[in-house]
Amino acid sequence: MNKQGLLIVLSGPSGVGKGTVCQALLGRMPGLAYSVSATTRPPRAGERHGVNYFFKTREEFESMIARDELLEWAEYVGNYYGTPRKFVEETMAGGRDVILEIDVQGALQVKRRYPDGIFVFLLPPSLEELRNRIRGRGTEPEEVIRSRLEAAVAELKQIVHYDYAVVNDRIEDAASRIEAIVTAEHCRRERVMSRVLEWIEEEVH
Amino acid sequence: MNKQGLLIVLSGPSGVGKGTVCQALLGRMPGLAYSVSATTRPPRAGERHGVNYFFKTREEFESMIARDELLEWAEYVGNYYGTPRKFVEETMAGGRDVILEIDVQGALQVKRRYPDGIFVFLLPPSLEELRNRIRGRGTEPEEVIRSRLEAAVAELKQIVHYDYAVVNDRIEDAASRIEAIVTAEHCRRERVMSRVLEWIEEEVH
Numbered sequence: 001m002n003k004q005g006l007l008i009v010l011s012g013p014s015g016v017g018k019g020t021v022c023q024a025l026l027g028r029m030p031g032l033a034y035s036v037s038a039t040t041r042p043p044r045a046g047e048r049h050g051v052n053y054f055f056k057t058r059e060e061f062e063s064m065i066a067r068d069e070l071l072e073w074a075e076y077v078g079n080y081y082g083t084p085r086k087f088v089e090e091t092m093a094g095g096r097d098v099i100l101e102i103d104v105q106g107a108l109q110v111k112r113r114y115p116d117g118i119f120v121f122l123l124p125p126s127l128e129e130l131r132n133r134i135r136g137r138g139t140e141p142e143e144v145i146r147s148r149l150e151a152a153v154a155e156l157k158q159i160v161h162y163d164y165a166v167v168n169d170r171i172e173d174a175a176s177r178i179e180a181i182v183t184a185e186h187c188r189r190e191r192v193m194s195r196v197l198e199w200i201e202e203e204v205h
Numbered sequence: 206m207n208k209q210g211l212l213i214v215l216s217g218p219s220g221v222g223k224g225t226v227c228q229a230l231l232g233r234m235p236g237l238a239y240s241v242s243a244t245t246r247p248p249r250a251g252e253r254h255g256v257n258y259f260f261k262t263r264e265e266f267e268s269m270i271a272r273d274e275l276l277e278w279a280e281y282v283g284n285y286y287g288t289p290r291k292f293v294e295e296t297m298a299g300g301r302d303v304i305l306e307i308d309v310q311g312a313l314q315v316k317r318r319y320p321d322g323i324f325v326f327l328l329p330p331s332l333e334e335l336r337n338r339i340r341g342r343g344t345e346p347e348e349v350i351r352s353r354l355e356a357a358v359a360e361l362k363q364i365v366h367y368d369y370a371v372v373n374d375r376i377e378d379a380a381s382r383i384e385a386i387v388t389a390e391h392c393r394r395e396r397v398m399s400r401v402l403e404w405i406e407e408e409v410h
Contacts, residue, residue: 120392121394123397123401126404127404127407127408149408153404153405153408156401156404156405157405159394159397159398159401160394160398162394163393163394164389164392164393164394164397165392165393165394165397165398165401166392167397176388177388177389177392179385180384180385180386180388180389180392181385181388181389181392183381183382183385183386183389184369184382184385184386184388184389184390185389187325187369187370187371187382187385187386188368188369188370189326189364189365189367189368189369189370192328192364192369192370192372193364193365193370196328196361196364196370199331199332199358199361200358200361200362202332203332203354203358
């Protein structure tokens with residue numbers, strides 16, 4: 001029905017469970033293509049090139065930046081992370097939907113280039129839950145926890161830039177809601193209308 | 206999650222199968238409330254007051270019009286048809302979603318009052334299919350068929366006023382897509398955001 005695939009951007013604060021929900025969604029929607037990120041960080045045990053990440057040298061990554069081959073990128077603790085543009089654009093042009101699972105900063109960069117993307121913000125069931133997840137990560141001093149919580153609240157405020165917000169109460173329920181969002185977006189009138197206009201043309205002539 | 210229920214308006218050209226799809230949708234979504242129309246036409250065999258229609262005298266109906274108790278109404282072949290407003294508004298205020306299954310003219314009247322409603326246009330799988338359904342209704346002269354087809358094309362053009370368009374290829378598939386639309390609309394950021402703003406307030410104070 002749609003010639004062009006949709007760009008789905010799944011994002012949300014750190015610790016909310018974006019990766020797990022994204023995997024559950026891909027399990028439900030075999031037609032959905034997952035955009036694999038590029039990084040300069042070394043592979044961890046079990047990680048595969050082209051599946052978990054495209055592993056790049058710093059030189060390779062910096063030349064991708066220079067040639068505008070990344071939809072978004074950032075540097076964290078000395079490593080680059082980014083979204084290769086070519087795969088996303090070619091997959092969409094081929095009529096398949098693509099999902100990016102990225103942090104809030106990356107999502108905002110993507111939105112500047114693709115305002116027509118479907119931006120989904122994943123929410124924790126409660127602020128208490130997010131607090132527990134942040135605390136639960138280790139036995140860091142209260143100061144570090146406090147600063148992470150402030151960062152999480154700052155990320156939560158970015159919800160204003162999104163089209164949808166899905167609560168990650170249970171992984172499968174959250175994935176099912178995102179699946180519904182993708183289905184609904186394919187039914188948006190603007191996306192279906194060209195077909196109807198062709199009928200009307202056909203009928204008139 | 207949402208204090209106020211959503212208003213879902215299912216409409217489309219005559220003969221497209223609105224009623225059948227609406228029944229299938231109600232079967233899938235037991236929480237969805239069906240708005241029963243009022244009419245002055247006499248009940249047919251098996252039709253029940255309050256289930257299929259609220260059967261009214263002309264005087265009763267005209268007093269409903271005068272008291273602005275109808276969300277939309279029209280007169281066809283000497284009978285009034287309309288949507289009682291009270292049920293719709295009370296059900297939504299109680300947090301339940303309501304579905305109206307009405308024709309294109311009625312939907313446009315409702316949209317004037319409820320621009321925030323979710324307007325879903327049901328489409329035939331093809332113009333050919335709609336032609337066959339219109340022809341298939343009887344052995345009318347070509348002139349009558351022609352004028353009905355023109356009316357159907359005029360109704361198709363009203364698609365521009367809708368939020369979504371769903372193709373009625375198979376009843377259950379069409380109902381499933383409308384179910385996805387309702388789920389997605391509940392996840393729209395504007396509807397979820399107030400909760401997040403409360404969290405942020407809570408965290409700041």
